[in-house]
Amino acid sequence: MTVAILGVGVMGEALLAGILQGGRPVSEVLAAEKRPERAAELTERYGIEVVDNAEAVKRADTVLLVVKPYDVGPVLDEVAASARPGQLFVSLAAGITTSFVEARLPGGVAVVRVMPNTPALVGEGMAAISPGSFSGDEHLAEAEDLLRSTGRSVRVPEKQQDAVTAVSGSGPAYVFMVAEAMIEAGVHLGLTRVTATELVVQTLTGSAALLRETGEHPTVLRERVTSPGGTTAAALRKLEEGGLRADFLVALEAARDRSRALSSGEPV
Structure with a gap:
């Protein structure tokens, strides 16, 4: 063949x-x-x-x-x-x-x-x-x-x-943007850029491996990291107040719609 x-x-x-x-x-x-x-x-x-x-x-x-x-x-x-x-x-x-x-x-x-x-x-x-x-x-x-x-x-x-394109085809860009934001935040908090980058990259890599290898729902894994009244809870509350989940839904809908338009022959 x-x-x-x-x-x-x-x-x-x-x-x-x-x-x-x-x-x-x-x-x-x-x-x-x-x-x-x-x-x-x-x-x-x-x-x-x-x-x-x-x-x-x-x-x-x-x-x-x-x-x-x-x-x-x-x-x-x-x-x-x-x-x-x-x-x-x-x-x-x-x-x-x-x-x-x-x-x-x-x-x-x-x-x-x-x-x-x-x-x-x-x-x-x-x-x-x-x-x-x-x-x-x-x-x-x-x-x-x-x-x-x-x-x-x-x-x-x-x-x-088109939905696949929105979720996984374009998905790495969302992850890279999150990584970029976390690194910049680390630098703002006083870490060197090298240290912040190493911390963020390994955290993302390890978290993805944990999702894959345990097979557990991300909600379960998130809750294990989140102690009542703790640092993680404080950070997650701010992300929720900022509309993170809704923003992701709107963003992925936009990616799906653009994929549909390109499939129908609309110019780039």
């Missing part, structure tokens, strides 16, 4: 490295890259063959589409003549529907839509996958296998992809 990656930028290279580390032979992986210097870099680093988009699709059983959303249409138009029924296209382009991809490829090409996030770059990503009109369990399983090296995945109906 030959895999071709169209678009070997940051996310595409993360997938490439993961696929090879997962044991797939170099001879079964192709990359498509137009820039000669980048093609030479990929060949030197991974030992893979780099070809143009049409050639990659012609030779592949599975195609990973990892280009920018505005490039998806032109790339599909370029490779449509090389595509064939029975192939699997896995699209990681944000906001691009399976129907958009299917309409530009021959009938019978299976399409799976994926919404990844940036922690995939360190093997801790969260991806949601949705089947298109011609996709079955075997196609979803193949997509999950290819994504396994970059983190975890979950299957969702495609109509939920």
Whole structure:
């Protein structure tokens, strides 16, 4: 089973490295890259063959589409003549529907839509996958296998992809903003920036690990940290007074609505 990656930028290279580390032979992986210097870099680093988009699709059983959303249409138009029924296209382009991809490829090409996030770059990503009109369990399983090296995945109906984008696709930015705010607060309280950063990063990392490994509801874990009349209770009261929960709901609704607009073709 030959895999071709169209678009070997940051996310595409993360997938490439993961696929090879997962044991797939170099001879079964192709990359498509137009820039000669980048093609030479990929060949030197991974030992893979780099070809143009049409050639990659012609030779592949599975195609990973990892280009920018505005490039998806032109790339599909370029490779449509090389595509064939029975192939699997896995699209990681944000906001691009399976129907958009299917309409530009021959009938019978299976399409799976994926919404990844940036922690995939360190093997801790969260991806949601949705089947298109011609996709079955075997196609979803193949997509999950290819994504396994970059983190975890979950299957969702495609109509939920806009909500997924709001929660996990954009989610790392919310976490980074919280980290930034906590670090600045630590500096304001008299800590050095280095110390504040180390404290915040490890606190976020440890808290996430505690959520995952215990499987307990975040409310339970929060209450264990919060003593009546204590420091944590005082801080949480201020966050509640500021409308933190309501702000998150409004923010995620805005992200979902923007994802819907982009999916419908509204310009960036």
